[in-house]
Each structure stands twice: as structure tokens, then as C-alpha cells.
Amino acid sequence: MNDSDITYKITAPERSLSDFVDSLWMLENHSDIAKDLVVVPDGRIDLFFSFSDTKPFHAMLMGLESEPTQTTLSPKTVIYAVSFKLPAIEYIFNISISDIVNGTQLLPGGFWGIEKSDLIKFEGFCQKVSDKIKENLHFTTDLRKQKLFQLIYSSKGALSVEELSEQVHWSSRQINRYFKSRFGMPLKTYCNILRFRASFHHIAEGKLFPEHNFADQAHFIKEIKRLSGVKPKDLYKNKNDRFLQLSALTKK
Structure with a gap:
């Protein structure tokens, strides 16, 4: 900043x-x-x-x-x-x-x-x-949840709900019920947000193209605009440092 x-x-x-x-x-x-x-x-x-x-x-x-x-x-x-x-x-x-x-x-x-x-x-x-x-803190004993969150965060939201469901042996319907009741949104929505967040580093470096499992350039631009309110090029410019989360990356 x-x-x-x-x-x-x-x-x-x-x-x-x-x-x-x-x-x-x-x-x-x-x-x-x-x-x-x-x-x-x-x-x-x-x-x-x-x-x-x-x-x-x-x-x-x-x-x-x-x-x-x-x-x-x-x-x-x-x-x-x-x-x-x-x-x-x-x-x-x-x-x-x-x-x-x-x-x-x-x-x-x-x-x-x-x-x-x-x-x-x-x-x-x-x-x-x-x-x-x-x-x-009281640690979880639910091994399915432990593995689920490890996969979600290590993949930065790139894995589909179906892939996650298969790997943790927990139905996608049950996972989404858990996510909605505990966090207020379905798993897919949350994974999309993590994938968006992972793109910050690339956008901060001026890489205005998809690198995290976006279907194509059009999909990338659409998702960035939906979650930030602006296109990738405007997010990169970050006029007046108004996007604090991006400013913190460029300051380092």
C-alpha cells in the first residue's frame, strides 16, 4: 500500500x-x-x-x-x-x-x-x-470433516463438490446440508470464493488470465467481476488502493 x-x-x-x-x-x-x-x-x-x-x-x-x-x-x-x-x-x-x-x-x-x-x-x-x-479449542474427531477441509484448502477451491465427496466418502447432499446450516452457503459457492481469492496473487502481478481451474478467459473475467465488482484489469490497477486485500499483497 x-x-x-x-x-x-x-x-x-x-x-x-x-x-x-x-x-x-x-x-x-x-x-x-x-x-x-x-x-x-x-x-x-x-x-x-x-x-x-x-x-x-x-x-x-x-x-x-x-x-x-x-x-x-x-x-x-x-x-x-x-x-x-x-x-x-x-x-x-x-x-x-x-x-x-x-x-x-x-x-x-x-x-x-x-x-x-x-x-x-x-x-x-x-x-x-x-x-x-x-x-x-476442542479438536474434531470427525475424520471426514478433517479430510474435507484439508482438501478444500490445499486445492484452493479447485476441486469439484463431486471430487471432494468421493475422496472423503461423504455424500455431496450431506456436505451441502452441513455447509448451509453451519456457514450459510453451499460448498460450491465457498470453493468458488477460494478460487477467486487464489487469483489475487496473479492479478497483483499483472497476470490477467485464469490459472485456477476457470473454464476459459470469459469465465475468469465473469467470476472476478461478480466477486469484486470490477474486471481483472481494474482490480489490478486498484485505484486509490481501495481493494485493501490486493494492496496488502503488492506491499510485500
Whole structure:
């Protein structure tokens, strides 16, 4: 990102949490000017802790997204967050997020013991929230689900529902029932989002052609536009760094 008024940091989770946590990150707008952003679907569930000059400290859970969202990063806003993989919803939170697709849920005050004072040093936040995740984690004994998620993430959404069903010996109908009731969308939709996310790296490098099991160039352009709101070439240009998820890749 080229915007000196915006600080963005991201780190990988501890190895023991990698099946459940995608990343931990922080975002801060130091300026007195609001920043317009577009948030695109990336297949993650985000737990936010944030505050600004106009909003008190609060915690919020964001569900899966299936469409791009225009949002504004208010002046003097501080956000510390954890991005989770799907198994976390069942084995850390033990909830369903089917009712907050493209939405959020405000969490009770004092959630996980995180306070406003924890949003000062990123490293300290990461350690405290990682310890809390370990306390809440109960590992799955469902080998079908373990294998299913391993295949989904390792293939970056490239495997079809039929292929996944065959490899885990679990009917596609049962898998989709599980996905809809727990996460709010069918497996195919989720895999399409992961495949879209995997294309970020190539688009950031100016490779505006399909590399992740898209049928053809037309299909690639259609999917990118459906999930980002713009064509691949416009996503690559990323005017005003409004696509934060893409800006974070080009900053590295």
C-alpha cells in the first residue's frame, strides 16, 4: 500500500493453530480523513476488535461474504483482528454463522478478555488472542470433516463438490446440508470464493488470465467481476488502493 496514513500488518498463526486460523492482522487509519475501501469475499471469518474517535471499543464477528462490499474506514480508526478458517466456527466458537452471510454480529463486551488497551502492541495482541483460542479449542474427531477441509484448502477451491465427496466418502447432499446450516452457503459457492481469492496473487502481478481451474478467459473475467465488482484489469490497477486485500499483497 502507498498510503502513508494507513498502517497494515499481518502475520501467520502459530503452527498449532494453522488448521483453524488463517492470519492475525491490524489496520489503522492515522489521518483525519475517511478512507473508502472495497472488501471482497475471501473465504475467511473475521473477528474484529476496534475503536475510533467516534465509536467506542467493541468486538464483532463478520460472517462469510458472497459479494463485494463498499465500506469506509473512519478517521482515527484502530482495528485488530483474527481471520479464521471454517473449522473454527465449529471447534472454537461452536456456533452457526448461517444467518450472518454478508453481515456481522456484535459480540458482548469483554469478549475473550480483550480490552482497548490490548490494541496498542500488535505482538502482544497476537499472543493474548492466540492463548484464548487455545483455551476454547476442542479438536474434531470427525475424520471426514478433517479430510474435507484439508482438501478444500490445499486445492484452493479447485476441486469439484463431486471430487471432494468421493475422496472423503461423504455424500455431496450431506456436505451441502452441513455447509448451509453451519456457514450459510453451499460448498460450491465457498470453493468458488477460494478460487477467486487464489487469483489475487496473479492479478497483483499483472497476470490477467485464469490459472485456477476457470473454464476459459470469459469465465475468469465473469467470476472476478461478480466477486469484486470490477474486471481483472481494474482490480489490478486498484485505484486509490481501495481493494485493501490486493494492496496488502503488492506491499510485500
